[in-house]
Amino acid sequence: MHCSGCHGPSGAGHPDFVPDLREIGALLDRPGGRAYLARVPGVAQAPVADAELADLLNWVLTEISRVPDLHPYGADEIGAFRREPLRDPVAARP
Numbered sequence: 404m405h406c407s408g409c410h411g412p413s414g415a416g417h418p419d420f421v422p423d424l425r426e427i428g429a430l431l432d433r434p435g436g437r438a439y440l441a442r443v444p445g446v447a448q449a450p451v452a453d454a455e456l457a458d459l460l461n462w463v464l465t466e467i468s469r470v471p472d473l474h475p476y477g478a479d480e481i482g483a484f485r486r487e488p489l490r491d492p493v494a495a496r497p
């Protein structure tokens with residue numbers, strides 16, 4: 404409900420405008436990637452509580468991105484990351 408308006412029901416996004424959520428698993432392996440995924444504005448500013456946002460992002464990473472061995476985000480971790488949303492996510496992308 405909070406993501407598919409832009410990223411689409413399959414997560415595929417839109418070429419040149421909205422990134423493909425099926426491809427984001429690789430970012431977890433890059434330095435700063437774990438924080439980046441929680442700090443992009445669409446995630447950080449989603450109108451849900453920290454625990455719900457952790458569940459949501461974990462769901463996207465397992466069901467849409469097909470990350471096989473996800474170390475799930477916790478509510479406290481998400482809470483800390485989302486308090487610092489990225490002002491320039493394109494420049495900050497790891």
Ligand code: HEC
Pocket residue numbers: 405406407408409410420421422423424426427440443444445446449459460463492493496
């Ligand atoms: C208003 C449109 C919009 C909404 C709603 C939205 N996003 Fe995004 N998302 C974007 C755009 C555009 C980007 C590219 C970076 C930027 O400009 O913020 C992005 C980037 C991302 C990225 C980084 C992808 C990459 O490859 O760098 C992730 C992860 C993400 N969004 C997940 C989500 C999730 C999960 C939700 C729902 C909680 C969500 N987004 C809601 C438009 C949106």
